[in-house]
Amino acid sequence: MNSQNIKLLKKMISGLILLIATTSLAAFADSHSAKDKELLIHVDPSTHCAIKVAPSDNESNCALLYSESKNPCKNDPECVCSKKEKYIAWQTTTGDAFDIRFTQGSPFKRCEYQAGADGEVRCKIKNSGDYYYEVNVKGCATNPYDPRIVVQ
Structure with missing residues (x-):
């Protein structure tokens, strides 16, 4: 794997983690509102x-x-x-x-x-x-x- 692929993979993982965290927070807020x-x-x-x-x-x-x-x-x-x-x-x-x-x-x-x-x-x-x-x-x-x- 070259360094460009590694950077792309890290960005994808970061984006996925951010998406999961945002979705979890929204679900938590809605269930407690x-x-x-x-x-x-x-x-x-x-x-x-x-x-x-x-x-x-x-x-x-x-x-x-x-x-x-x-x-x-x-x-x-x-x-x-x-x-x-x-x-x-x-x-x-x-x-x-x-x-x-x-x-x-x-x-x-x-x-x-x-x-x-x-x-x-x-x-x-x-x-x-x-x-x-x-x-x-x-x-x-x-x-x-x-x-x-x-x-x-």
Whole structure:
């Protein structure tokens, strides 16, 4: 092998390594940009009514996924952003029984919207869109609580 062939081979190997590294970083960033979300339904123990729905990690994933100008939830602290094929799970802070009701359409195809024995509703996202839903906590005498999910 002459020196020209060796230089060409080194350039090809360097290019291949760069391509693999770039592809790996892009795949890692995409898989972590929209994580499965655990949402806590904060319940007032005296009224048994939902007073807040927030991510368990207190992280605004909409701000991580979108620039400030394109954030669909920018002024809505109880809005959660996600992507198809990710899971969203809800659980109350008090262990009260609850169910979830979507008011117009749903991001899920098959989902048991009532908390099971583990006190959790967990569903896999199948549809994109902007969805408002109601949180109905057993024992609450007032109107249901209504946060939002944006799937893009």
